[in-house]
Amino acid sequence: MKAYNLDAIGDKPALAQMQVPSPAKGEIRIRITACGLNFADLLMIEGKYQDTPNAPFVLGMEVAGVVDDLGEGVTSPAVGTRVAVFAGKGGLAEYGCFPAERAIPLPDSISDVEAAGFQIAYGTSHLALDYKARLQPGETLLVLGAAGGVGLTAVEIGKVMGARVIACARGADKLEIAKQHGADHLIDAKTEDIRDVVKSLGGADVVYDPVGGDQFEAAFRATNPDGRLLTIGFASGTVPPVKANHMLVKNLTVIGMYWGGYLKFNAKALTDSLATLFQWHSEGKIKPHVSHTLPLDRVEEGLALLRDRKSTGKVVITI
Template sequence: MIRIAACGLNFADLLMIEGKYQEKPPLPATLGLELAGTVESLGPDADPSLLGRRVAVYAGSGGLADYGCFPADRCVPLPDSMGVEEAAAFQIAYGTSHVALDHKARLQPGETLLVLGAAGGVGLTAVEIGKLMGARVIACARGADKLAAAKAAGADHLIDSETEDLRMAVKALGGADVVYDPVGGDQFKAAFRACNPEARIIVIGFASGEVPQISANHLLVKNISVIGLYWGGYMAFRPEVLTGSMATLFGWHAAGRLKPHISHVLPLERAAEALELLRGRKSTGKVVVTML
Protein backbone atom coordinates (compact mmCIF):
# COMPACT_ATOMS: atom_id res chain seq x y z
CA MET A 1 0.00 0.00 0.00
CA ILE A 2 1.35 3.37 -1.05
CA ARG A 3 0.59 6.81 0.28
CA ILE A 4 0.50 8.60 -3.07
CA ALA A 5 2.26 11.95 -3.30
CA ALA A 6 1.97 12.70 -7.03
CA CYS A 7 0.43 11.28 -10.18
CA GLY A 8 1.59 11.98 -13.73
CA LEU A 9 -1.15 12.40 -16.33
CA ASN A 10 -0.96 10.94 -19.83
CA PHE A 11 -2.97 11.13 -23.05
CA ALA A 12 -3.99 7.54 -22.30
CA ASP A 13 -6.03 8.83 -19.35
CA LEU A 14 -8.21 10.76 -21.81
CA LEU A 15 -8.64 7.65 -23.95
CA MET A 16 -9.65 5.65 -20.86
CA ILE A 17 -12.38 8.19 -20.09
CA GLU A 18 -13.78 7.61 -23.59
CA GLY A 19 -13.34 3.82 -23.44
CA LYS A 20 -10.87 3.94 -26.33
CA TYR A 21 -7.66 2.80 -24.60
CA GLN A 22 -6.26 -0.66 -25.29
CA GLU A 23 -6.58 -1.53 -21.60
CA LYS A 24 -10.02 -1.08 -20.04
CA PRO A 25 -10.10 -1.38 -16.24
CA PRO A 26 -13.48 -2.51 -14.86
CA LEU A 27 -15.77 0.34 -13.86
CA PRO A 28 -15.92 2.24 -11.63
CA ALA A 29 -12.22 2.97 -12.09
CA THR A 30 -9.72 5.52 -10.80
CA LEU A 31 -7.56 7.21 -13.44
CA GLY A 32 -3.81 7.69 -13.20
CA LEU A 33 -1.36 5.34 -14.92
CA GLU A 34 1.81 6.37 -13.08
CA LEU A 35 2.49 7.66 -9.58
CA ALA A 36 5.06 8.20 -6.88
CA GLY A 37 4.77 7.98 -3.12
CA THR A 38 5.85 6.14 0.02
CA VAL A 39 5.31 2.45 0.80
CA GLU A 40 3.25 2.26 4.01
CA SER A 41 2.53 -1.48 4.27
CA LEU A 42 3.36 -4.75 2.52
CA GLY A 43 1.82 -8.09 1.70
CA PRO A 44 3.44 -11.24 3.12
CA ASP A 45 5.60 -12.02 0.08
CA ALA A 46 6.85 -8.52 -0.70
CA ASP A 47 10.46 -7.38 -0.29
CA PRO A 48 10.61 -5.99 3.29
CA SER A 49 13.23 -3.43 2.28
CA LEU A 50 10.51 -1.53 0.38
CA LEU A 51 8.72 -0.50 3.58
CA GLY A 52 9.06 3.25 4.09
CA ARG A 53 10.82 3.73 0.75
CA ARG A 54 9.93 6.38 -1.81
CA VAL A 55 8.94 4.59 -5.02
CA ALA A 56 7.60 5.20 -8.50
CA VAL A 57 4.94 2.85 -9.84
CA TYR A 58 3.58 2.16 -13.30
CA ALA A 59 0.12 1.16 -12.08
CA GLY A 60 -2.06 1.23 -15.19
CA SER A 61 -4.78 2.93 -13.13
CA GLY A 62 -5.42 4.14 -9.58
CA GLY A 63 -2.93 7.02 -9.35
CA LEU A 64 -5.41 9.84 -8.74
CA ALA A 65 -6.01 8.90 -5.11
CA ASP A 66 -4.52 9.43 -1.64
CA TYR A 67 -3.68 5.73 -1.24
CA GLY A 68 -3.48 2.70 -3.50
CA CYS A 69 -2.46 -0.96 -3.44
CA PHE A 70 -0.19 -2.09 -6.26
CA PRO A 71 2.00 -5.11 -7.13
CA ALA A 72 5.29 -4.87 -5.24
CA ASP A 73 7.28 -5.83 -8.32
CA ARG A 74 6.12 -2.62 -10.03
CA CYS A 75 7.59 -0.43 -7.26
CA VAL A 76 10.85 1.19 -8.34
CA PRO A 77 12.84 2.78 -5.47
CA LEU A 78 13.72 6.38 -6.21
CA PRO A 79 17.26 7.72 -6.23
CA ASP A 80 17.93 10.59 -3.81
CA SER A 81 18.35 12.90 -6.82
CA MET A 82 14.69 12.56 -7.87
CA GLY A 83 11.70 14.27 -6.25
CA VAL A 84 8.24 12.69 -6.23
CA GLU A 85 6.82 15.10 -8.83
CA GLU A 86 9.62 14.25 -11.25
CA ALA A 87 9.22 10.55 -10.47
CA ALA A 88 5.48 10.64 -11.17
CA ALA A 89 6.20 12.19 -14.56
CA PHE A 90 9.17 10.03 -15.47
CA GLN A 91 8.43 6.39 -16.23
CA ILE A 92 5.95 6.41 -19.13
CA ALA A 93 7.32 9.41 -21.04
CA TYR A 94 11.01 8.59 -20.74
CA GLY A 95 10.43 4.84 -20.85
CA THR A 96 8.39 5.05 -24.04
CA SER A 97 10.95 7.19 -25.82
CA HIS A 98 13.98 5.19 -24.71
CA VAL A 99 12.49 1.80 -25.62
CA ALA A 100 11.24 3.23 -28.92
CA LEU A 101 14.51 4.81 -30.00
CA ASP A 102 16.97 2.30 -28.55
CA HIS A 103 15.28 -1.11 -28.43
CA LYS A 104 12.92 -0.75 -31.39
CA ALA A 105 14.39 1.74 -33.90
CA ARG A 106 18.08 1.18 -33.06
CA LEU A 107 18.76 4.88 -33.52
CA GLN A 108 22.41 5.49 -34.44
CA PRO A 109 24.66 8.50 -33.84
CA GLY A 110 24.53 10.87 -36.80
CA GLU A 111 21.09 9.76 -38.00
CA THR A 112 18.28 12.28 -38.41
CA LEU A 113 15.39 11.84 -35.99
CA LEU A 114 12.06 13.57 -36.69
CA VAL A 115 9.88 13.96 -33.60
CA LEU A 116 6.22 14.80 -34.12
CA GLY A 117 4.27 16.34 -31.25
CA ALA A 118 7.67 17.34 -29.96
CA ALA A 119 6.47 19.45 -27.02
CA GLY A 120 4.10 16.85 -25.58
CA GLY A 121 4.68 14.50 -22.67
CA VAL A 122 6.44 11.82 -24.71
CA GLY A 123 7.60 13.99 -27.60
CA LEU A 124 9.78 16.20 -25.46
CA THR A 125 11.54 13.19 -23.97
CA ALA A 126 12.13 11.79 -27.47
CA VAL A 127 13.90 15.03 -28.41
CA GLU A 128 16.02 14.86 -25.27
CA ILE A 129 16.91 11.16 -25.55
CA GLY A 130 17.47 11.33 -29.31
CA LYS A 131 19.99 14.13 -28.81
CA LEU A 132 21.62 12.19 -25.97
CA MET A 133 22.00 9.20 -28.32
CA GLY A 134 23.83 11.35 -30.87
CA ALA A 135 21.10 11.98 -33.44
CA ARG A 136 20.38 15.18 -35.33
CA VAL A 137 16.88 16.05 -34.07
CA ILE A 138 14.12 17.77 -36.03
CA ALA A 139 11.25 18.79 -33.74
CA CYS A 140 7.75 19.45 -35.07
CA ALA A 141 5.27 21.21 -32.76
CA ARG A 142 2.53 23.82 -32.83
CA GLY A 143 3.46 27.44 -32.11
CA ALA A 144 6.48 29.36 -30.87
CA ASP A 145 6.16 28.47 -27.17
CA LYS A 146 6.09 24.74 -27.82
CA LEU A 147 8.96 24.95 -30.28
CA ALA A 148 10.96 26.86 -27.66
CA ALA A 149 10.46 23.97 -25.24
CA ALA A 150 11.67 21.51 -27.88
CA LYS A 151 14.72 23.65 -28.60
CA ALA A 152 15.54 23.77 -24.88
CA ALA A 153 15.36 19.95 -24.84
CA GLY A 154 18.05 19.80 -27.53
CA ALA A 155 16.33 19.99 -30.93
CA ASP A 156 18.63 21.04 -33.77
CA HIS A 157 15.87 22.12 -36.18
CA LEU A 158 12.31 23.32 -35.54
CA ILE A 159 9.18 23.01 -37.70
CA ASP A 160 5.93 24.79 -36.83
CA SER A 161 3.10 22.42 -37.73
CA GLU A 162 0.66 25.35 -37.93
CA THR A 163 2.49 27.36 -40.57
CA GLU A 164 4.99 25.11 -42.38
CA ASP A 165 4.71 22.27 -44.87
CA LEU A 166 6.07 19.36 -42.84
CA ARG A 167 7.08 17.20 -45.79
CA MET A 168 8.89 19.98 -47.64
CA ALA A 169 10.62 21.25 -44.50
CA VAL A 170 11.96 17.79 -43.59
CA LYS A 171 13.03 17.08 -47.17
CA ALA A 172 14.90 20.39 -47.22
CA LEU A 173 16.82 19.21 -44.16
CA GLY A 174 17.87 15.97 -45.87
CA GLY A 175 14.96 13.71 -44.93
CA ALA A 176 14.33 11.57 -41.86
CA ASP A 177 16.01 8.29 -40.90
CA VAL A 178 13.77 7.70 -37.87
CA VAL A 179 10.31 9.19 -37.22
CA TYR A 180 8.83 9.24 -33.72
CA ASP A 181 5.07 9.66 -34.09
CA PRO A 182 2.60 10.06 -31.21
CA VAL A 183 0.28 12.12 -33.45
CA GLY A 184 -0.86 10.11 -36.49
CA GLY A 185 -3.20 11.61 -39.06
CA ASP A 186 -1.90 14.03 -41.66
CA GLN A 187 1.43 14.45 -39.88
CA PHE A 188 2.13 10.72 -40.23
CA LYS A 189 1.38 10.93 -43.95
CA ALA A 190 3.66 13.94 -44.44
CA ALA A 191 6.48 12.39 -42.40
CA PHE A 192 6.16 9.12 -44.31
CA ARG A 193 6.72 10.99 -47.57
CA ALA A 194 9.79 12.72 -46.12
CA CYS A 195 11.52 9.48 -45.10
CA ASN A 196 14.87 8.39 -46.45
CA PRO A 197 15.36 4.84 -47.76
CA GLU A 198 15.49 2.31 -44.88
CA ALA A 199 13.86 4.79 -42.51
CA ARG A 200 12.04 3.50 -39.41
CA ILE A 201 8.73 5.04 -38.35
CA ILE A 202 7.78 4.35 -34.72
CA VAL A 203 4.04 4.50 -34.12
CA ILE A 204 3.48 5.69 -30.54
CA GLY A 205 -0.12 6.92 -30.61
CA PHE A 206 -2.78 8.94 -32.35
CA ALA A 207 -3.21 12.28 -30.56
CA SER A 208 -4.74 13.72 -33.73
CA GLY A 209 -7.63 11.27 -33.39
CA GLU A 210 -6.91 9.74 -36.80
CA VAL A 211 -5.28 6.34 -37.29
CA PRO A 212 -3.44 6.60 -40.62
CA GLN A 213 -3.70 3.95 -43.30
CA ILE A 214 -0.39 2.74 -44.74
CA SER A 215 0.22 1.90 -48.39
CA ALA A 216 2.27 -1.29 -48.27
CA ASN A 217 3.62 -0.74 -51.79
CA HIS A 218 5.24 2.52 -50.64
CA LEU A 219 6.91 0.67 -47.76
CA LEU A 220 8.31 -1.78 -50.28
CA VAL A 221 9.63 0.79 -52.76
CA LYS A 222 11.52 2.83 -50.13
CA ASN A 223 12.44 -0.10 -47.85
CA ILE A 224 10.73 1.65 -44.92
CA SER A 225 9.85 -0.11 -41.66
CA VAL A 226 6.82 0.90 -39.59
CA ILE A 227 7.21 -0.22 -35.97
CA GLY A 228 4.48 -0.21 -33.34
CA LEU A 229 5.27 0.44 -29.67
CA TYR A 230 2.97 -0.01 -26.70
CA TRP A 231 5.34 0.49 -23.77
CA GLY A 232 3.06 -0.94 -21.09
CA GLY A 233 2.52 -4.11 -23.11
CA TYR A 234 6.06 -5.25 -22.34
CA MET A 235 4.97 -5.84 -18.74
CA ALA A 236 3.13 -8.95 -19.91
CA PHE A 237 5.70 -10.63 -22.14
CA ARG A 238 9.17 -9.07 -21.74
CA PRO A 239 9.34 -7.03 -18.53
CA GLU A 240 13.15 -7.13 -18.61
CA VAL A 241 13.06 -4.69 -21.55
CA LEU A 242 11.38 -2.12 -19.29
CA THR A 243 13.49 -2.78 -16.20
CA GLY A 244 16.72 -2.56 -18.21
CA SER A 245 15.58 0.65 -19.87
CA MET A 246 14.52 2.17 -16.55
CA ALA A 247 17.89 1.36 -14.97
CA THR A 248 19.61 3.23 -17.81
CA LEU A 249 17.24 6.19 -17.50
CA PHE A 250 17.57 6.50 -13.72
CA GLY A 251 21.34 6.38 -14.18
CA TRP A 252 21.19 9.19 -16.74
CA HIS A 253 19.00 11.24 -14.40
CA ALA A 254 21.35 10.73 -11.45
CA ALA A 255 24.23 11.88 -13.67
CA GLY A 256 22.32 15.06 -14.57
CA ARG A 257 21.87 14.07 -18.21
CA LEU A 258 18.04 14.14 -18.15
CA LYS A 259 15.97 17.10 -17.00
CA PRO A 260 12.25 16.25 -16.85
CA HIS A 261 9.99 19.08 -17.99
CA ILE A 262 6.79 19.55 -15.99
CA SER A 263 4.69 22.46 -17.21
CA HIS A 264 1.84 22.25 -14.67
CA VAL A 265 1.47 20.94 -11.10
CA LEU A 266 -2.08 20.98 -9.73
CA PRO A 267 -3.66 19.61 -6.52
CA LEU A 268 -5.98 16.59 -6.58
CA GLU A 269 -9.13 18.71 -6.31
CA ARG A 270 -8.19 20.28 -9.66
CA ALA A 271 -7.60 16.96 -11.43
CA ALA A 272 -10.36 17.64 -13.98
CA GLU A 273 -8.64 20.93 -14.87
CA ALA A 274 -5.33 19.07 -15.21
CA LEU A 275 -6.88 16.60 -17.65
CA GLU A 276 -8.36 19.49 -19.62
CA LEU A 277 -4.84 20.89 -20.09
CA LEU A 278 -3.98 17.68 -21.96
CA ARG A 279 -7.24 17.63 -23.91
CA GLY A 280 -6.78 21.22 -25.03
CA ARG A 281 -3.06 20.72 -25.78
CA LYS A 282 -2.22 23.61 -23.47
CA SER A 283 0.73 21.92 -21.75
CA THR A 284 4.32 21.19 -22.67
CA GLY A 285 6.05 18.16 -21.23
CA LYS A 286 4.09 16.65 -18.35
CA VAL A 287 1.13 17.59 -16.17
CA VAL A 288 1.31 16.33 -12.56
CA VAL A 289 -1.38 16.13 -9.88
CA THR A 290 -0.25 16.21 -6.25
CA MET A 291 -1.95 14.85 -3.13
CA LEU A 292 0.15 16.41 -0.36
Protein backbone atom coordinates in the same frame (compact mmCIF):
# COMPACT_ATOMS: atom_id res chain seq x y z
CA MET B 1 -9.51 8.64 1.38
CA LYS B 2 -10.15 10.87 -1.62
CA ALA B 3 -9.93 9.29 -5.08
CA TYR B 4 -10.77 10.37 -8.65
CA ASN B 5 -13.16 7.59 -9.63
CA LEU B 6 -14.92 6.58 -12.87
CA ASP B 7 -18.21 4.78 -12.15
CA ALA B 8 -18.98 3.75 -15.74
CA ILE B 9 -17.31 4.08 -19.14
CA GLY B 10 -18.43 7.31 -20.76
CA ASP B 11 -19.47 8.92 -17.45
CA LYS B 12 -17.75 11.95 -16.03
CA PRO B 13 -15.23 10.90 -13.38
CA ALA B 14 -15.35 12.71 -10.05
CA LEU B 15 -13.68 12.91 -6.67
CA ALA B 16 -15.17 10.44 -4.22
CA GLN B 17 -14.65 9.27 -0.65
CA MET B 18 -13.46 5.64 -0.61
CA GLN B 19 -12.07 3.14 1.85
CA VAL B 20 -8.30 3.02 2.18
CA PRO B 21 -7.35 -0.29 0.49
CA SER B 22 -5.34 -3.10 2.10
CA PRO B 23 -2.55 -4.73 0.09
CA ALA B 24 -3.22 -8.23 -1.23
CA LYS B 25 -0.64 -10.96 -1.53
CA GLY B 26 2.34 -9.70 -3.54
CA GLU B 27 1.29 -6.05 -3.24
CA ILE B 28 2.50 -2.95 -1.46
CA ARG B 29 0.41 0.00 -0.34
CA ILE B 30 1.71 3.43 -1.19
CA ARG B 31 0.86 6.76 0.36
CA ILE B 32 0.72 8.55 -2.95
CA THR B 33 2.34 11.97 -3.22
CA ALA B 34 2.15 12.59 -6.99
CA CYS B 35 0.49 11.13 -10.07
CA GLY B 36 1.36 11.89 -13.69
CA LEU B 37 -1.47 12.47 -16.14
CA ASN B 38 -1.40 10.88 -19.59
CA PHE B 39 -3.43 11.16 -22.78
CA ALA B 40 -4.41 7.55 -22.13
CA ASP B 41 -6.42 8.72 -19.10
CA LEU B 42 -8.71 10.62 -21.47
CA LEU B 43 -9.06 7.56 -23.69
CA MET B 44 -9.91 5.35 -20.70
CA ILE B 45 -12.79 7.61 -19.70
CA GLU B 46 -14.32 6.94 -23.13
CA GLY B 47 -13.35 3.25 -23.18
CA LYS B 48 -11.04 3.80 -26.17
CA TYR B 49 -7.71 2.82 -24.61
CA GLN B 50 -6.30 -0.61 -25.44
CA ASP B 51 -5.97 -1.46 -21.73
CA THR B 52 -9.07 0.20 -20.29
CA PRO B 53 -9.92 -1.49 -16.95
CA ASN B 54 -13.42 -2.64 -16.13
CA ALA B 55 -15.39 0.16 -14.44
CA PRO B 56 -15.65 1.32 -11.75
CA PHE B 57 -11.98 2.20 -11.27
CA VAL B 58 -9.75 5.01 -10.03
CA LEU B 59 -7.87 6.81 -12.79
CA GLY B 60 -4.13 7.52 -12.74
CA MET B 61 -1.49 5.40 -14.47
CA GLU B 62 1.85 6.33 -12.88
CA VAL B 63 2.60 7.35 -9.32
CA ALA B 64 5.28 8.26 -6.83
CA GLY B 65 5.02 8.01 -3.08
CA VAL B 66 6.11 6.21 0.07
CA VAL B 67 5.54 2.53 0.88
CA ASP B 68 3.39 2.34 4.04
CA ASP B 69 2.27 -1.33 4.17
CA LEU B 70 3.28 -4.71 2.74
CA GLY B 71 1.03 -7.54 1.59
CA GLU B 72 1.59 -11.22 2.29
CA GLY B 73 4.89 -12.52 0.97
CA VAL B 74 6.41 -9.08 0.33
CA THR B 75 9.68 -8.14 2.00
CA SER B 76 10.81 -5.28 -0.21
CA PRO B 77 10.71 -2.44 -0.89
CA ALA B 78 10.57 -1.78 2.85
CA VAL B 79 8.01 0.42 4.54
CA GLY B 80 9.23 4.01 4.31
CA THR B 81 10.91 3.55 0.91
CA ARG B 82 10.22 6.24 -1.68
CA VAL B 83 9.17 4.55 -4.93
CA ALA B 84 7.66 5.07 -8.37
CA VAL B 85 5.17 2.60 -9.85
CA PHE B 86 3.62 2.14 -13.26
CA ALA B 87 0.15 1.37 -11.94
CA GLY B 88 -2.10 1.36 -15.01
CA LYS B 89 -4.89 2.65 -12.77
CA GLY B 90 -5.45 3.76 -9.17
CA GLY B 91 -2.95 6.61 -9.02
CA LEU B 92 -5.28 9.58 -8.51
CA ALA B 93 -5.93 8.78 -4.86
CA GLU B 94 -4.37 9.31 -1.47
CA TYR B 95 -3.45 5.62 -1.18
CA GLY B 96 -3.08 2.78 -3.67
CA CYS B 97 -2.11 -0.90 -3.69
CA PHE B 98 0.13 -2.13 -6.50
CA PRO B 99 2.28 -5.18 -7.37
CA ALA B 100 5.53 -4.97 -5.41
CA GLU B 101 7.50 -6.14 -8.47
CA ARG B 102 6.58 -2.93 -10.30
CA ALA B 103 7.95 -0.60 -7.62
CA ILE B 104 11.19 1.19 -8.40
CA PRO B 105 13.07 2.74 -5.44
CA LEU B 106 13.85 6.36 -6.24
CA PRO B 107 17.30 7.97 -6.06
CA ASP B 108 17.64 11.20 -4.08
CA SER B 109 18.37 13.02 -7.34
CA ILE B 110 14.75 12.92 -8.51
CA SER B 111 11.73 14.57 -6.88
CA ASP B 112 8.37 12.87 -6.41
CA VAL B 113 6.80 15.22 -8.98
CA GLU B 114 9.46 14.41 -11.57
CA ALA B 115 9.29 10.68 -10.83
CA ALA B 116 5.49 10.57 -11.17
CA GLY B 117 5.73 11.78 -14.75
CA PHE B 118 8.93 9.94 -15.63
CA GLN B 119 8.23 6.28 -16.34
CA ILE B 120 5.72 6.25 -19.21
CA ALA B 121 7.07 9.24 -21.15
CA TYR B 122 10.79 8.53 -20.84
CA GLY B 123 10.29 4.78 -20.84
CA THR B 124 8.28 4.91 -24.07
CA SER B 125 10.81 7.08 -25.87
CA HIS B 126 13.90 5.20 -24.75
CA LEU B 127 12.49 1.75 -25.50
CA ALA B 128 11.18 2.99 -28.86
CA LEU B 129 14.36 4.71 -30.01
CA ASP B 130 16.91 2.27 -28.58
CA TYR B 131 15.32 -1.18 -28.41
CA LYS B 132 12.89 -0.89 -31.33
CA ALA B 133 14.30 1.59 -33.88
CA ARG B 134 18.01 1.12 -33.07
CA LEU B 135 18.68 4.82 -33.50
CA GLN B 136 22.36 5.39 -34.34
CA PRO B 137 24.67 8.36 -33.71
CA GLY B 138 24.60 10.75 -36.64
CA GLU B 139 21.16 9.69 -37.87
CA THR B 140 18.36 12.23 -38.28
CA LEU B 141 15.39 11.83 -35.94
CA LEU B 142 12.09 13.58 -36.66
CA VAL B 143 9.90 13.99 -33.57
CA LEU B 144 6.25 14.90 -34.09
CA GLY B 145 4.34 16.42 -31.16
CA ALA B 146 7.78 17.40 -29.89
CA ALA B 147 6.62 19.50 -26.94
CA GLY B 148 4.14 16.96 -25.57
CA GLY B 149 4.55 14.48 -22.73
CA VAL B 150 6.33 11.79 -24.75
CA GLY B 151 7.55 13.91 -27.65
CA LEU B 152 9.76 16.12 -25.51
CA THR B 153 11.43 13.08 -23.97
CA ALA B 154 12.13 11.75 -27.47
CA VAL B 155 13.93 15.01 -28.30
CA GLU B 156 16.08 14.69 -25.17
CA ILE B 157 16.83 11.00 -25.58
CA GLY B 158 17.58 11.40 -29.28
CA LYS B 159 20.24 13.98 -28.44
CA VAL B 160 21.75 11.80 -25.71
CA MET B 161 21.97 8.98 -28.28
CA GLY B 162 23.83 11.22 -30.72
CA ALA B 163 21.14 11.93 -33.32
CA ARG B 164 20.40 15.14 -35.17
CA VAL B 165 16.89 16.03 -33.98
CA ILE B 166 14.16 17.79 -35.97
CA ALA B 167 11.33 18.84 -33.64
CA CYS B 168 7.82 19.45 -34.99
CA ALA B 169 5.20 21.15 -32.80
CA ARG B 170 2.42 23.72 -33.07
CA GLY B 171 3.46 27.29 -32.27
CA ALA B 172 6.59 29.21 -31.33
CA ASP B 173 6.23 28.70 -27.57
CA LYS B 174 6.16 24.92 -27.87
CA LEU B 175 9.03 24.91 -30.32
CA GLU B 176 11.10 26.98 -27.90
CA ILE B 177 10.63 24.27 -25.26
CA ALA B 178 11.83 21.64 -27.75
CA LYS B 179 14.84 23.80 -28.59
CA GLN B 180 15.74 24.13 -24.91
CA HIS B 181 15.74 20.34 -24.66
CA GLY B 182 18.17 19.86 -27.52
CA ALA B 183 16.34 20.08 -30.86
CA ASP B 184 18.64 21.05 -33.74
CA HIS B 185 15.90 22.11 -36.19
CA LEU B 186 12.32 23.28 -35.62
CA ILE B 187 9.14 22.90 -37.70
CA ASP B 188 5.94 24.78 -36.88
CA ALA B 189 3.13 22.38 -37.78
CA LYS B 190 0.71 25.33 -37.90
CA THR B 191 2.44 27.18 -40.71
CA GLU B 192 5.07 24.97 -42.38
CA ASP B 193 4.91 21.96 -44.69
CA ILE B 194 6.45 19.11 -42.70
CA ARG B 195 7.40 17.05 -45.75
CA ASP B 196 9.07 19.94 -47.58
CA VAL B 197 11.07 21.12 -44.57
CA VAL B 198 12.25 17.65 -43.57
CA LYS B 199 13.29 16.82 -47.14
CA SER B 200 15.17 20.14 -47.37
CA LEU B 201 17.11 19.03 -44.27
CA GLY B 202 18.08 15.74 -45.89
CA GLY B 203 15.13 13.58 -44.84
CA ALA B 204 14.52 11.56 -41.68
CA ASP B 205 16.10 8.23 -40.80
CA VAL B 206 13.80 7.64 -37.82
CA VAL B 207 10.36 9.17 -37.19
CA TYR B 208 8.80 9.28 -33.71
CA ASP B 209 5.05 9.83 -34.04
CA PRO B 210 2.61 10.20 -31.13
CA VAL B 211 0.27 12.30 -33.31
CA GLY B 212 -0.89 10.27 -36.32
CA GLY B 213 -3.22 11.75 -38.93
CA ASP B 214 -1.88 14.01 -41.65
CA GLN B 215 1.43 14.50 -39.84
CA PHE B 216 2.23 10.79 -40.14
CA GLU B 217 1.52 10.95 -43.88
CA ALA B 218 3.85 13.94 -44.31
CA ALA B 219 6.60 12.30 -42.25
CA PHE B 220 6.19 9.01 -44.12
CA ARG B 221 6.84 10.81 -47.41
CA ALA B 222 9.92 12.54 -45.97
CA THR B 223 11.55 9.38 -44.58
CA ASN B 224 14.77 8.24 -46.19
CA PRO B 225 15.17 4.77 -47.75
CA ASP B 226 15.67 2.11 -45.05
CA GLY B 227 14.08 4.48 -42.51
CA ARG B 228 12.03 3.47 -39.47
CA LEU B 229 8.74 5.05 -38.39
CA LEU B 230 7.58 4.56 -34.80
CA THR B 231 3.84 4.77 -34.21
CA ILE B 232 3.49 5.81 -30.57
CA GLY B 233 -0.09 7.09 -30.47
CA PHE B 234 -2.78 9.09 -32.23
CA ALA B 235 -3.26 12.38 -30.38
CA SER B 236 -4.77 13.87 -33.54
CA GLY B 237 -7.67 11.44 -33.19
CA THR B 238 -6.97 9.88 -36.60
CA VAL B 239 -5.26 6.54 -37.18
CA PRO B 240 -3.41 6.97 -40.49
CA PRO B 241 -3.40 4.35 -43.24
CA VAL B 242 -0.02 2.87 -44.19
CA LYS B 243 0.86 2.57 -47.88
CA ALA B 244 2.49 -0.84 -48.06
CA ASN B 245 3.62 -0.32 -51.66
CA HIS B 246 5.62 2.77 -50.65
CA MET B 247 7.10 0.82 -47.74
CA LEU B 248 8.26 -1.78 -50.23
CA VAL B 249 9.81 0.64 -52.72
CA LYS B 250 11.68 2.66 -50.05
CA ASN B 251 12.48 -0.31 -47.77
CA LEU B 252 10.71 1.41 -44.87
CA THR B 253 9.79 -0.18 -41.55
CA VAL B 254 6.73 0.95 -39.60
CA ILE B 255 7.05 -0.10 -35.95
CA GLY B 256 4.21 -0.26 -33.44
CA MET B 257 5.21 0.70 -29.91
CA TYR B 258 3.05 0.25 -26.79
CA TRP B 259 5.26 0.54 -23.71
CA GLY B 260 2.85 -0.97 -21.20
CA GLY B 261 2.44 -4.10 -23.30
CA TYR B 262 5.97 -5.19 -22.45
CA LEU B 263 4.90 -5.91 -18.89
CA LYS B 264 3.08 -8.97 -20.24
CA PHE B 265 5.83 -10.55 -22.35
CA ASN B 266 9.21 -8.88 -21.74
CA ALA B 267 9.24 -6.93 -18.47
CA LYS B 268 13.06 -7.09 -18.38
CA ALA B 269 13.22 -4.80 -21.40
CA LEU B 270 11.32 -2.19 -19.37
CA THR B 271 13.34 -2.55 -16.20
CA ASP B 272 16.65 -2.42 -18.08
CA SER B 273 15.49 0.68 -19.94
CA LEU B 274 14.34 2.44 -16.76
CA ALA B 275 17.62 1.63 -15.03
CA THR B 276 19.45 3.36 -17.87
CA LEU B 277 17.12 6.36 -17.67
CA PHE B 278 17.48 6.83 -13.92
CA GLN B 279 21.25 6.66 -14.37
CA TRP B 280 21.07 9.32 -17.09
CA HIS B 281 18.96 11.49 -14.80
CA SER B 282 21.48 11.19 -11.96
CA GLU B 283 24.21 12.21 -14.43
CA GLY B 284 22.22 15.27 -15.53
CA LYS B 285 21.79 14.03 -19.12
CA ILE B 286 17.98 14.31 -19.02
CA LYS B 287 15.79 16.71 -17.07
CA PRO B 288 12.03 16.11 -16.87
CA HIS B 289 9.89 19.07 -17.85
CA VAL B 290 6.66 19.47 -15.87
CA SER B 291 4.64 22.39 -17.20
CA HIS B 292 1.76 22.16 -14.69
CA THR B 293 1.50 20.87 -11.12
CA LEU B 294 -2.04 20.81 -9.71
CA PRO B 295 -3.70 19.44 -6.54
CA LEU B 296 -6.06 16.46 -6.56
CA ASP B 297 -9.20 18.60 -6.52
CA ARG B 298 -8.11 20.15 -9.85
CA VAL B 299 -7.64 16.94 -11.85
CA GLU B 300 -10.25 18.03 -14.39
CA GLU B 301 -8.16 21.13 -15.19
CA GLY B 302 -5.13 18.91 -15.73
CA LEU B 303 -6.99 16.59 -18.09
CA ALA B 304 -8.34 19.61 -19.99
CA LEU B 305 -4.76 20.83 -20.51
CA LEU B 306 -3.97 17.52 -22.23
CA ARG B 307 -7.22 17.47 -24.21
CA ASP B 308 -6.73 21.03 -25.47
CA ARG B 309 -2.97 20.59 -26.05
CA LYS B 310 -2.12 23.48 -23.74
CA SER B 311 0.57 21.67 -21.77
CA THR B 312 4.23 21.00 -22.55
CA GLY B 313 6.06 18.06 -21.10
CA LYS B 314 4.04 16.55 -18.24
CA VAL B 315 1.06 17.53 -16.11
CA VAL B 316 1.38 16.14 -12.58
CA ILE B 317 -1.21 15.97 -9.81
CA THR B 318 0.13 16.36 -6.26
CA ILE B 319 -1.63 14.54 -3.46
